[in-house]
Amino acid sequence: GAVVSQHPSWVICKSGTSVKIECRSLDFQATTMFWYRQFPKQSLMLMATSNEGSKATYEQGVEKDKFLINHASLTLSTLTVTSAHPEDSSFYICSAPTSGRAGSTDTQYFGPGTRLTVL
Amino acid sequence: QKEVEQNSGPLSVPEGAIASLNCTYSDRGSQSFFWYRQYSGKSPELIMSIYSNGDKEDGRFTAQLNKASQYVSLLIRDSQPSDSATYLCAVNLNTDKLIFGTGTRLQVFP
Numbered sequence A: 001g002a003v004v005s006q007h008p009s010w011v012i013c014k015s016g017t018s019v020k021i022e023c024r025s026l027d028f029q030a031t032t033m034f035w036y037r038q039f040p041k042q043s044l045m046l047m048a049t050s051n052e053g054s055k056a057t058y059e060q061g062v063e064k065d066k067f068l069i070n071h072a073s074l075t076l077s078t079l080t081v082t083s084a085h086p087e088d089s090s091f092y093i094c095s096a097p098t099s100g101r102a103g104s105t106d107t108q109y110f111g112p113g114t115r116l117t118v119l
Numbered sequence B: 001q002k003e004v005e006q007n008s009g010p011l012s013v014p015e016g017a018i019a020s021l022n023c024t025y026s027d028r029g030s031q032s033f034f035w036y037r038q039y040s041g042k043s044p045e046l047i048m049s050i051y052s053n054g055d056k057e058d059g060r061f062t063a064q065l066n067k068a069s070q071y072v073s074l075l076i077r078d079s080q081p082s083d084s085a086t087y088l089c090a091v092n093l094n095t096d097k098l099i100f101g102t103g104t105r106l107q108v109f110p
Helices: none
Strands: A004-007 A008-013 A019-025 A032-037 A044-050 A067-073 A076-081 A091-099 A107-111 A114-118 B011-014 B019-025 B033-036 B044-051 B054-058 B063-065 B069-075 B085-092 B099-102 B104-110
Touching: A004 A091, A008 A019, A019 A032, A019 A091, A019 A114, A019 B011, A032 A067, A032 A076, A032 B044, A044 A067, A067 B044, A076 A091, A107 B044, A114 B033, B011 B019, B019 B085, B033 B063, B033 B069, B044 B054, B044 B063, B044 B069, B069 B085
Parallel strands: A008 A114, B011 B104
Antiparallel strands: A004 A019, A019 A076, A032 A044, A032 A091, A067 A076, A091 A107, A091 A114, B019 B069, B033 B044, B033 B085, B054 B063, B063 B069, B085 B099, B085 B104
16 A cells, blocks of 8 residues: 655654654655544544645644645645643554555555654 | 544454444535545555445445435454554535544454
8 A cells, every 4th residue: 555654753843943854755745645643542633634736735633834834845734833831642543545645545655653752 | 513423432352243333423414425444653545435224245344324314334354463453433514624433443352
């Protein structure tokens, strides 16, 4: 299957600092990527859709000024958690559809995830 | 009503048995359906996708879709302890978004 990577795999930071997470499609180009968050024992919740060359689309209740998304190239999307607080501690996962763009039948492949712990 | 519903489990089956995982969805316009497996602390791994009514088999896995009943299931034959994980049902709505159920935890005991 398609390969999606994330970096870092885990990060610990102090409250009030910003953390950047990278998501890369390794063997295909993706004009669209998705960012999810998963709290312990809960399911994945879609945070936003990252669009190459344009603004991200955020889900209801997700603060766009806190979770900055930049999709500057066809293989890289970044999520920056600004002024992180302990309640932002979670497992952040990105995904990309196999066609590289959003579509109703596209299979999505997930990155390995980034575990963020905010002290 | 939740968009995608699954029984949280745990579903416990003996090694070698058939595990049956079920999922219902609310949007009749849904077009594509996926089963993902997630081990603790890891990201989801795609097992099966299904788009048409009926059965789709891949090795020990069979996905079943019934759009009239808004129901999709996953059967795992000859269950192994390594199959113990949380199984996530995901539905792709017409909005291009993948909506996940809460997952069913499967435990296969020797």
